Amino acid sequence: MRFLMFREQRLLLLLVAALVISALACSPEAALQVGFYRATCPIAEDVVLAEMKLILMEDSTLLPSLLRMHYHDCFVQGCDGSIMLKSRKRKAERDALPNHSMRGYDAIERIKAQLETICPLTVSCADIIAIAARDAVYLSHGPWYEVETGRRDGNVTVAEYAENDLAPPDSNIVDVKTFFSVKSLNSKDIAVLFGCHSIGTSHCGSIRQRLYNFTGKMDQDPSLDPAYAAQLRKLCPPPGPGDADHGEGKTKVPMDPGSGYRFDLSYYRHVLATGGLFQSDGSLLKDPVTRDYIEKVANASSPDEYYADLAAAMVKMGRTDVLYGDLGEIRPTCGVFVD
Ligand code: HEM
Incomplete structure (x- = not known):
């Protein structure tokens, strides 16, 4: 009887462990990782940092905007690079009121273009924005921290989502x-x-x-x-x-x-x-x-x-509703729809 109880308890524990593992396997914490591009594009983060250093010399006021871009990207349908997409028939996030003062889109495109020549269709725009935000903090005499990568890009952008999901400055x-x-x-x-x-x-x-x-x-x-x-x-x-x-x-x-x-x-x-x-x-x-x-x-x-x-x-904000694995896409130009 005691043996049976012990066995049942063990099965229960295993079941719980399996559930936890499968939940983790599907969670962004498990999908994103530090050094995601280590094998596929080992110099990805170096390329971003080098460009951010150039930006610091050319126009240091872009650094804060690139930090803000990561927040605005993550809060609207998740950190999926959709803030970069340009309006087509439908008005895009980047043309929504909270993004009127956003700058730095060209800087992200420049970094993306360099990465496309080195490792084509590999590094997502969402990850470039996340890495650039970290570098903006670091190059402004803030801390260095490890950025998780492995995000893929979304191809949906709707101005109203940005208007609804970003708090206005007069918020209580x-x-x-x-x-x-x-x-x-x-x-x-x-x-x-x-x-x-x-x-x-x-x-x-x-x-x-x-x-x-x-x-x-x-x-x-x-x-x-x-x-x-x-x-x-x-x-x-x-x-x-x-x-x-x-x-x-x-x-x-x-x-x-x-x-x-x-x-x-x-x-x-x-x-x-x-x-x-x-x-x-x-x-x-x-x-x-x-x-x-x-x-x-x-x-x-x-x-x-x-x-x-x-x-x-x-890091926690950078996990917001991310696309990973087979979800989303890696497109050659961040601002341009593939289809
Ligand atoms: C309720 C939350 C927030 C509100 C209402 C808010 C609002 C604003 C507003 C109105 C500006 C000025 C934009 C302009 O006129 O150019 C601004 C700038 C900025 N925000 Fe926020 N923000 C919020 C949260 C955040 C968060 C979470 C971050 C970073 C993770 C962030 C980073 C920045 C940065 C770095 C700037 C300076 C941008 C520049 O100099 O171009 N903000 N924010």
């Missing part, structure tokens, strides 16, 4: 948590990933309402630090013709003033002290988990723990 904490939780990212991931606003700029269009017409009564957002608001009002005068949306208008302001192109902890100090550039940045102070995290990083004496968290969160 409930909205932000909703947008991220549907991508399986939790409150800590949110607080960590927002640290990417440590580098780069925003067009004035994304903050004018906050500065000049917060509740429709020509007022200013009361949660914004008055001294910071005064600085922003100088940089971003009241709306004029052509400033109607996030991407229009030429003036830009740093998201992390003082260290706008250095990937460091000062974004967190800035949010804590001023409420941050966007309402969504400031919204992190309204939730106990995200607020605790912001306070912890803002007061940290070393960036090491934050950098480790960033690496983990970027």
